[in-house]
Amino acid sequence: MKIELKSRYKMFGGSQEVYKHESQVNNAPMAFAVYLPPQIKDKKLPVLYWLSGLTCTEENFVIKAGAQRMAAELGIVIVTMDTSARDTGIKGEDDHYAFGSGAGFYVNATVDKWSKHYNMYDYVSKELPKIIQTNFNVNQNKSIIGHSMGGHGALIIALTNPKQYKSVSAFSPIVAPTQASWGQVIFKGYLGEDKSTWLAYDTCELIKTAKEKLPLLVDVGSDDEYLQDQLKPELLQKACEENNHPLNLRMQAGYDHSYYFIATFIDEHLQYHAEYLNS
Amino acid sequence: MKIELKSRYKMFGGSQEVYKHESQVNNAPMAFAVYLPPQIKDKKLPVLYWLSGLTCTEENFVIKAGAQRMAAELGIVIVTMDTSARDTGIKGEDDHYAFGSGAGFYVNATVDKWSKHYNMYDYVSKELPKIIQTNFNVNQNKSIIGHSMGGHGALIIALTNPKQYKSVSAFSPIVAPTQASWGQVIFKGYLGEDKSTWLAYDTCELIKTAKEKLPLLVDVGSDDEYLQDQLKPELLQKACEENNHPLNLRMQAGYDHSYYFIATFIDEHLQYHAEYLNS
Numbered sequence: 001m002k003i004e005l006k007s008r009y010k011m012f013g014g015s016q017e018v019y020k021h022e023s024q025v026n027n028a029p030m031a032f033a034v035y036l037p038p039q040i041k042d043k044k045l046p047v048l049y050w051l052s053g054l055t056c057t058e059e060n061f062v063i064k065a066g067a068q069r070m071a072a073e074l075g076i077v078i079v080t081m082d083t084s085a086r087d088t089g090i091k092g093e094d095d096h097y098a099f100g101s102g103a104g105f106y107v108n109a110t111v112d113k114w115s116k117h118y119n120m121y122d123y124v125s126k127e128l129p130k131i132i133q134t135n136f137n138v139n140q141n142k143s144i145i146g147h148s149m150g151g152h153g154a155l156i157i158a159l160t161n162p163k164q165y166k167s168v169s170a171f172s173p174i175v176a177p178t179q180a181s182w183g184q185v186i187f188k189g190y191l192g193e194d195k196s197t198w199l200a201y202d203t204c205e206l207i208k209t210a211k212e213k214l215p216l217l218v219d220v221g222s223d224d225e226y227l228q229d230q231l232k233p234e235l236l237q238k239a240c241e242e243n244n245h246p247l248n249l250r251m252q253a254g255y256d257h258s259y260y261f262i263a264t265f266i267d268e269h270l271q272y273h274a275e276y277l278n279s
Numbered sequence: 280m281k282i283e284l285k286s287r288y289k290m291f292g293g294s295q296e297v298y299k300h301e302s303q304v305n306n307a308p309m310a311f312a313v314y315l316p317p318q319i320k321d322k323k324l325p326v327l328y329w330l331s332g333l334t335c336t337e338e339n340f341v342i343k344a345g346a347q348r349m350a351a352e353l354g355i356v357i358v359t360m361d362t363s364a365r366d367t368g369i370k371g372e373d374d375h376y377a378f379g380s381g382a383g384f385y386v387n388a389t390v391d392k393w394s395k396h397y398n399m400y401d402y403v404s405k406e407l408p409k410i411i412q413t414n415f416n417v418n419q420n421k422s423i424i425g426h427s428m429g430g431h432g433a434l435i436i437a438l439t440n441p442k443q444y445k446s447v448s449a450f451s452p453i454v455a456p457t458q459a460s461w462g463q464v465i466f467k468g469y470l471g472e473d474k475s476t477w478l479a480y481d482t483c484e485l486i487k488t489a490k491e492k493l494p495l496l497v498d499v500g501s502d503d504e505y506l507q508d509q510l511k512p513e514l515l516q517k518a519c520e521e522n523n524h525p526l527n528l529r530m531q532a533g534y535d536h537s538y539y540f541i542a543t544f545i546d547e548h549l550q551y552h553a554e555y556l557n558s
Contacts (some may be wrong), residue, residue: 009535009537009539009540010533010534010535010539010543011503011539011540011542011543012502012538013542013543063342063343063538064342064343064543066345066348068542069345069542069543069546107373152367154538193504221289223289226302244399254289255289256288256289258288259342260288260289260290260295260347261289262343263290263291263347263348264289264290264291264348267348
């Protein structure tokens with residue numbers, strides 16, 4: 001698995017880099033970004049995977065979240081990735097911001113039209129960690145975090161791979177996509193009409209059967225414009241209460257869905273993950 | 280002078296806002312952004328003016344520099360502004376990234392074609408401070424900082440208005456624009472062929488006649504792609520040495536011209552300005 005360096009910038013004594021490579025699970029080129037703290041020259045470091053929301057590429061978090069300062073201080077590698085394959089030639093791929101390119105939704109598509117190129121679940125949980133492990137001076141400790149669609153991705157990937165991740169957290173996650181329009185459109189398109197197949201990608205459903213009860217840290221802005229229609233954090237609270245799943249759900253007064261919200265609390269999330277990653 | 284709120288986001292307990300207004304000196308609509316720390320509810324705060332580089336709007340610093348965290352901690356308002364008037368109808372205004380729109384260069388144009396709309400020196404040093412003073416809960420203490428073209432702007436505005444600013448600093452400034460191609464093209468276009476008129480906007484020239492010796496803090500990346508052709512920090516060092524002007528010029532090894540460089544050292548600059556602004 002060859003990776004090609006596209007850009008490299010010195011930042012907080014470390015290095016902010018972007019790579020492209022041929023993804024085997026997505027049968028297409030994919031891009032990821034990696035922040036390498038200065039300590040990586042001397043020892044293997046743990047990795048935090050950041051999953052972005054609809055329309056984002058590997059770049060949004062890198063530019064907007066202001067996470068590298070604390071990552072350098074804590075000695076944590078941060079990996080971010082594009083939110084889908086792009087320019088695959090699938091007809092209509094770019095027609096809507098919440099479907100197709102930029103909207104991989106961290107699932108493995110089963111509908112023929114999408115199944116060759118839209119397998120972000122395998123990409124994030126299997127292929128990319130192998131690439132990072134092979135190409136950078138990292139240890140085995142991994143955690144996962146994301147925002148909105150990426151908060152959903154982080155939660156479902158952690159809940160279905162609890163041994164693989166030390167910790168998980170999310171900003172503004174879509175916790176019950178089978179009950180919200182973004183998720184319903186996505187699942188119908190990528191997975192087909194049989195709704196029973198959708199449940200494997202629904203956090204509130206996965207909570208019901210989770211054997212390893214990985215604690216969840218979740219921040220949601222009280223003024224988030226998608227709060228009621230798409231995010232529905234009250235459903236996560238209910239599912240966790242009913243199934244004794246540990247949840248720290250923090251409703252942050254006055255914050256919205258933007259990266260300004262993420263930037264405000266990203267340091268706390270990094271410190272949270274560092275306690276697991278460095279122990 | 281009426282200002283119109285365009286956006287408002289909660290961030291680090293304070294508020295990141297963008298306004299539009301009719302500029303009298305530029306005879307055109309202008310946009311500025313302001314970060315209001317949480318302390319502003321209780322007391323008047325000092326203001327740091329950030330001047331951006333070529334092609335930037337009021338948004339680049341807000342999104343990329345990660346400055347709001349420290350501004351909230353220190354209780355400093357940060358104001359950023361667009362780098363020129365735009366859509367003024369001047370023919371060829373958008374033809375080149377380093378001339379016309381996005382390239383106001385913080386001068387007052389005297390050539391007829393540009394003089395009605397390209398007066399960023401007066402906008403930043405006179406009109407905008409009045410607007411901020413009138414509309415926000417700020418005190419009289421002001422400092423100024425910028426990057427590249429905006430580093431040039433911060434230095435020339437501070438050197439020619441030393442009583443108005445408590446402190447000045449710059450990232451990667453163009454310190455001798457009369458000796459570099461970006462500046463020469465700009466000055467010829469906005470000021471005309473008479474090079475003696477250019478000197479009023481050249482930091483190294485202003486150092487020769489500066490009566491109040493406001494100390495300069497300047498960071499430049501050793502791997503900056505514009506180091507030799509446009510920035511020429513060695514000329515600033517020479518001018519300051521020859522004229523006993525206090526200068527802390529820090530060549531930062533391995534850093535380039537990007538916002539990744541700015542983000543790395545912005546906290547140190549904010550702390551530097553806070554010592555002047557809060558004393």
